[in-house]
Amino acid sequence: MIDLRMLALAGAAWAGAGLGRWLGWWVVLAVGVAVVGLWALRRRMGSTAARTAFGALLVVAAVGTVTVLRVDQVGHGPVAALAADGAAVRVVGTVRSDPREVSGRYGDLVVTRLELRAVTGRGASYATAAPVLVIGDADWLDVPLGSRVEAAGRLGRADDDDLAGVLSARGPPEVVAEPDLWWRGAAAVRGSIRDAVAHRPADQRALVPALVDGDDAGLDDGLADDFRITGLTHLLAVSGTNLTLVVGFLLVLARWAGLRGRALLVVGALGIVGFVLLARTEPSVLRAAVMGTVALLAMGADGRRRGARALGVAVVVLLLVQPGLAVQPGFALSVLATAGIVLLAPGWRDAMMRWLPRWVAEAIAVPSAAQLACTPVVAGLSGQVSLVAVAANLAAALAVGPATVLGLGAGLVGLVVPVAGRLLGTLAAWCVAWIIAVATRGAALPTAALDWGSGALALGVLSVLVVVIALAGPFVLRHPVTGVGCCLLLALVVVVRPPSPGWPPPGWVLVACDVGQGDALVLNAGPGAAVVVDSGPEPAAADRCLDRLGVDTVPLVVLTHFHADHVDGLSGVVDGRTVGAVETTTLRDPPGGVREVESVAGSAGLTPAPTPYGATRRVGAVTLQALWPPPGAPTTGPGDGSTANEASVVLLAEVGGIRILLTGDIEPEGQEALARSLPGLQVDVLKVPHHGSRYQDEPWLLSLGARVALVSVGADNDYGHPADATLEPLEDAGTRVLRTDLEGDLAVVSDDGELATVTR
Template sequence: MLRYKITTELEQEKLSQFLRIGLSCPAEGTLQIPEKNRNENSFDYQRYLFRQGTHWVFKADSISFQECKEGGNSILLSIRNLRLKGIAYIREHFPEESSGFVTALIFGDQRYIDEGDLTNYQRLGLVHLLAISGLHVSFLTGVLFYIGIRVGITRERMMMAILLFLPVYMLLSGASPSVVRSCSMAMLFFLLLLFKKRISAGAAIGSTYLALLFFRPNMLYDIGFQLSFAVTFSIIMSSSIFLQYPKKSMQLFILSSICQLAALPILLFHFFEVSLLGVFLNVLYVPLYSIILLPFSLISLLIHLLLPSFGQPLISLLNFTFVLCNKAADAASELPLASIPFGKPPFLMMLLLVISLIGLCLTWEVSFEKSKIWCGMIIVLLLLQYNLQRFSPFGEVQIIDVGQGDSILIILPFNRGNYLIDTGGHITFPIDTWAIKRKKFNTADDIIIPLLKSKGIHQLDKLILTHPDADHMGSAKELIDNFKVAEIIIGGWSEEQYRDMDFVTVAREKKVKMTVLKRGDQWVAGGARFAVLSPFEQEENKNDSSIVLFTELGGVSWLLTGDMGEEGERELLRTFPQLQADILKVGHHGSKTSSSAPFLEQLQPKAALISVGKDNRYGHPHGDVIGNLEGNSIKVFRTDEDGSIIYKYYKSSGTFRKTLP
């Protein structure tokens, strides 16, 4: 895999016209090992690439594009380049609101769908409609077969034509696991039909499953592969169940329920949440996409290619339909049951869920009455998983790796309190329009919220923003917007310094309580006391006005200092001359102005935690600070080297562990 940073708009324009699949270009750079996941339960990019057969990333410093050579004119390259041209055509001629959806439905590329729309579809369990699957393949092959027969082509020749068409379509649509599965099953079906042989649907999916794993064993770990086979297998094995119901609407509802149940363990394991609205919405959206939007998208594209003036009104009508669908999905995603976080289930819970689902299908086929015990079992397991944190005697303190910023998660035993201290965030600089990324990274959406959901956390009892710096509260707006927060705690002496910040507007709209804390304030939860030691008074230096918390968790005392510097440390020691702590969260990412020798000598910590970005531009942590810590025999944990740092405890004892080895 090659990674290269485009530096100018002119270079971007030239490359968009010049680059195509199959070119071979000389380049200079360095080989790097792909990055592992730096936070608990997050996406492991290194493992993903390894399973794709990629073990190195080549970071190119320069590429000699003028020396590029053609890699040949194979049919494979021609099809892949045709796919790129098709995507470019849709993006140029279709409105922005619908071009991403049409691209996904025809070419299997979801990258151009608006980020907000895609999130809504994911939350509602509708995202499978945007992935090419058996629905699309059945429609295409059915239409082609019908047209061929109507124009006088024999059935045998049409079957041969479809057998030739399906591999081409597989490549045109991106060859994702769901596409490969559905095309392979269709090819097997037509091949046997051509030779007048019959095969059961169960045997067809089983044969396809084994054949794909034989050639690509690592496909087993692909989420799309897992969902595609689980849902398709459940439809095949339970066909007699939904066919028992005479009404088509009831059949569709039962089918939707079965599909959602089949996907349930996989969705919980990978995404930690499910949508209860998904069952009902699929009853509406599946026919809408299969009968209207998919055919309409293909027809609009073909007519616009042949007769642009006739195709434009169709494209406008199609765009209007997509806009309505997306507005409805956006409204539905705000409803209470749109998305419910259950947390990542342990192995035993996964096993019991799968057994219960199989038992449900086997007994429901005979009689719905006999299946009720399995329905009850599934409900009990889901309720148990939903409330797992309430029964857990374990607590946790986690320094989340948010890059060059701070974010600390505190989970008290038996769900007696979930606190997040700072949200991380990035300092943004003005950039040209051409350089704006299609998907912007956001600490809350990409790191913190998935972590909270994986832990089965449904609400943050306190969101503590230590001081108004972007690397500490830059993602607060997104977090409050997309996750339930009971109370926001801010440092300083009034809300005035936060008044113009975007998160305040969202907090007021959602009626989130806001509290200003200063020295002397405290609260007690789950047997633990949280004392505010700073700010003392209104400081000119924002860092020294950070909220400083002292608490005892898991048998050790903690001092969490925000971005406090040396001046703040001196004031802290003057006010609390007997202050000591076992664990110190080092102030200001380990900059030279923090963790002075007198402060460490007084505090006598056993371990120091530094939240700092890998290869950051500031040179944090400073060598003098590391020297001071090691000189006092203090164990140092750093997020740039260790990833997230987790202290899990039971009653008065606990242990540290690192995400990175």
């Protein structure tokens, strides 16, 4: 029997962290009173349940207290006060995460985390210990982890409760102390791993470091999305699986060398410490290390009972040390996956052992139990339930172990003998090529993931289904007929695309895809064909929208400008489809978006070209004319948002007798110029510029006489889109306004020349 008392204490620790974060000292006071009351009654507390309840309250009080102190330290210290004032400061701190280049809305940025030791601002200096996020320029890319730096900038508020502020850095940092020896050693091994696979194709040279130590820099967004759809995302980040494989391999070597008893414990402990240094001592890495240790215990003798106890202890200790983990999705996924392996997998394995060999039953039970336990949280984050995750994890498992061990070996050996390191790196890359094939082929299946939703009702129903499956699993899997039958039924659902009743609607001419905060518009060019204007911020969302419309041929893709919310989903458009051409605006800015488009288009054998101004073209059933930008428009820019927006391609399209104006993110100045150059322009459908931003030339928008206005916008976005000041005048003029954040995919339909709309 499993002793659930430590798991109950783990739940209490989680509750204490949450209550402490949201209710503050009140919850600590209330629980403290309850603990004192129970202590006064301790002589009457003879039952195990009563003692467990007392322990649970004690844990709630302890973790709640730590959480309140941590929140108070971060949110009410001198750094937070300076951030609230937007103060210009000079800081000294230690770099706690690898600087990473990201594509911002207005250009490329570098982000990293600093643990501040001193801050000077508003005429005063403070010694402190507060974490901040740094946003800087390319000068920060070369700052090594663990180094102490001095920098200047302006502090601002942070959305994350575990950060005291956000430092917008001015100028390069000054390194005042180099990293310690162990950090330099870990950096050397990470660099050696990258060097060992530098000669391999891009996906392979990005995935090997991600698999070994969580270094996913350079990983293609489209590939990352395929990993998410197939439930393989845990391979792209540091997880307990990484530690289990690395330390397990070290223990095998130690046994082969004749070590036993406490010597093995020392090897295991050194392996865990080395793994943490290699993968970085961030909270997610510490969490993964602890969960990996729990998995190692669960693999030993009496693993189910010991694993349950170890899991409970791990959660309590982690939340006492890092209470902020309680609200991190990664922590919840790690705990749930480990709990599934510890609590569910043994019963499922034993049931299947009635008709399968033990190793086969265990190979199926472990990923199935872990995936099932994580399903509600994954659905809450993505709105999807992966139907291929178990099969994909089973298929990928063949190569995960060898790839991880060979990749680590390549890094270590490459420090001494680079040629041998490259040889091992090549073998590791061959292994990850199989994993990549599993992810891409699995994600391409018709029903690889089921759109479930993330609302309370949807998640409640899903949680009930998960509990039912968990309880029924041993009974269903006990017999080969029911076990194999369930597998065949799932395979049939995945391979055969289910119909979408009523979608796409007959006679559709335009669909504005619900891709979140971004644009992705589809013009019907004929059966199975479409012209795509912008691709949204995520490949999967664009891919799903085109799948729902039955589009397998895209003769033309037009990207209005190079901001991420218009181009980052391009790989979802080109993957698995025949694409004829990719056209863009003339302004090649921001650079990150330009590189993304050129990379994705190049992988499809295409070269992006500027959209020809003024020419009227027919692409299938679509007639197109580019109205903006005019000839002679600039081709380079400063990297800010407004300049790129202003260069958006504006298209006048006609499909099925419906005139459509697609405006990208063009700014009021460009709208005014269009009003002067094309007086009297009239359209049936208007794609409202810039997601309904309040910055519009209202007279021009109203002069178009559109009967329908489409707003492509993400729910609860941070930009205040769409603005009531933009939408209300359109509605007052009799225009029907539809929004993707409220109504999902928006379709414009031509019914014998009459205009209609349908939403999904």
